[in-house]
Amino acid sequence: MTSAAPFCEYLLRLGDDRLVLxxxxxxxxxxxxILEEDIAxxxxxxxxxxxxxxxxxxxxxxxxKGRDADALAFLRDSREYRNALIxxxxxxxxxxxxxxxxxxxxxxxxQWEALASCADADLAGIAARAVKETRYHVRHSAxxxxxxxxxTDESHARVQDALDELWRFTGELFLTDELxxxxxxxxxxxxxxxxxxxxxxxxxxxxxxxxxxxxGDVYWQRxxxxxxxxxxxxxxxxxxxxLPRTYPGARW
Amino acid sequence: MPGDTAHRLWExxxxxxxxxxxxxxxxxxxxxxxMALQHARDVYTRRGEAVNIWVVPSSAITASTxxxxxxxxxxxxxxxxxxPQFYKVPSGVRVF
Numbered sequence: 001m002t003s004a005a006p007f008c009e010y011l012l013r014l015g016d017d018r019l020v021l022x023x024x025x026x027x028x029x030x031x032x033x034i035l036e037e038d039i040a041x042x043x044x045x046x047x048x049x050x051x052x053x054x055x056x057x058x059x060x061x062x063x064x065k066g067r068d069a070d071a072l073a074f075l076r077d078s079r080e081y082r083n084a085l086i087x088x089x090x091x092x093x094x095x096x097x098x099x100x101x102x103x104x105x106x107x108x109x110x111q112w113e114a115l116a117s118c119a120d121a122d123l124a125g126i127a128a129r130a131v132k133e134t135r136y137h138v139r140h141s142a143x144x145x146x147x148x149x150x151x152t153d154e155s156h157a158r159v160q161d162a163l164d165e166l167w168r169f170t171g172e173l174f175l176t177d178e179l180x181x182x183x184x185x186x187x188x189x190x191x192x193x194x195x196x197x198x199x200x201x202x203x204x205x206x207x208x209x210x211x212x213x214x215x216g217d218v219y220w221q222r223x224x225x226x227x228x229x230x231x232x233x234x235x236x237x238x239x240x241x242x243l244p245r246t247y248p249g250a251r252w
Numbered sequence: 253m254p255g256d257t258a259h260r261l262w263e264x265x266x267x268x269x270x271x272x273x274x275x276x277x278x279x280x281x282x283x284x285x286x287m288a289l290q291h292a293r294d295v296y297t298r299r300g301e302a303v304n305i306w307v308v309p310s311s312a313i314t315a316s317t318x319x320x321x322x323x324x325x326x327x328x329x330x331x332x333x334x335x336p337q338f339y340k341v342p343s344g345v346r347v348f
Binding site: 040 | 259280281282283284286287290291293294295298
């Protein structure tokens with residue numbers, strides 16, 4: 001690895017999280033529970049894809065091999081994707097989507113806040129903008145979570161199931177490794193392990209308001225940062241990438 | 253869409269910039285005020301059209317009816333002195 005390679009890898013982690021989750025959210029387009037929420041989910045999806053575009057663009061520039069954001073998004077296989085597993089799981093029902101969005105957005109908010117003062121001016125700029133977007137994502141998903149959790153028996157049961165199912169995928173978000181620690185020392189990355197305490201505080205507060213219960217200790221699922229994914233990512237990428245792969249260089 | 257009827261209707265008013273009056277933008281469905289506010293934000297202000305939003309339950313609005321049009325509005329038509337165009341604008345006053 002050259003000195004640029006770890007930073008490029010880190011930017012891929014950030015960018016892939018958002019690209020994959022943005023795509024999952026976009027699957028709701030035309031299927032939202034009500035028209036207004038359909039628009040809200042599409043808005044959040046667009047924010048995430050926009051963030052991914054900037055992050056992958058920066059990753060391509062840092063890499064310096066002539067690739068661009070599109071090449072990174074559409075011409076990598078699942079083995080080369082660096083997103084955490086939680087974002088690639090199928091969208092599930094509306095409750096599942098909301099719980100995942102809340103868990104991820106809360107994590108992302110603390111991460112962006114830390115990155116807003118990082119030593120890379122481009123990444124710091126992306127973070128400063130994304131903080132505002134992500135604050136709204138947290139607010140929207142948290143308010144829905146409270147209403148579903150403290151709603152009907154069925155909505156309560158569904159979001160509790162979603163929380164129980166998703167919980168084992170949250171640990172991966174806070175794993176750090178040598179690569180990240182090296183970047184933390186150069187003020188180029190947010191230390192993932194320090195994000196867990198504030199994340200947990202926020203999650204507990206909303207889960208309590210939603211009259212839900214936090215799952216107990218579980219075995220943490222992991223592997224996404226190393227390119228070891230669930231079967232779901234490959235299927236998702238097949239759909240997401242079919243056009244640029246079938247018609248290379250297509251424009252419209 | 254299913255579930256649509258479970259949600260109340262809210263009227264949305266947006267303020268295009270600070271100090272300007274709020275204007276009626278349209279309406280949204282939502283279960284309560286906070287969600288109405290968020291939906292209004294997503295539906296009516298995505299392209300920076302507003303700096304402030306009001307949402308009001310549609311049921312809270314009392315409206316005049318077409319039948320009111322005569323007694324409400326016509327008496328003003330034959331009272332030209334209610335209109336200020338007879339007054340000369342003093343010099344030095346800016347005309348909007």
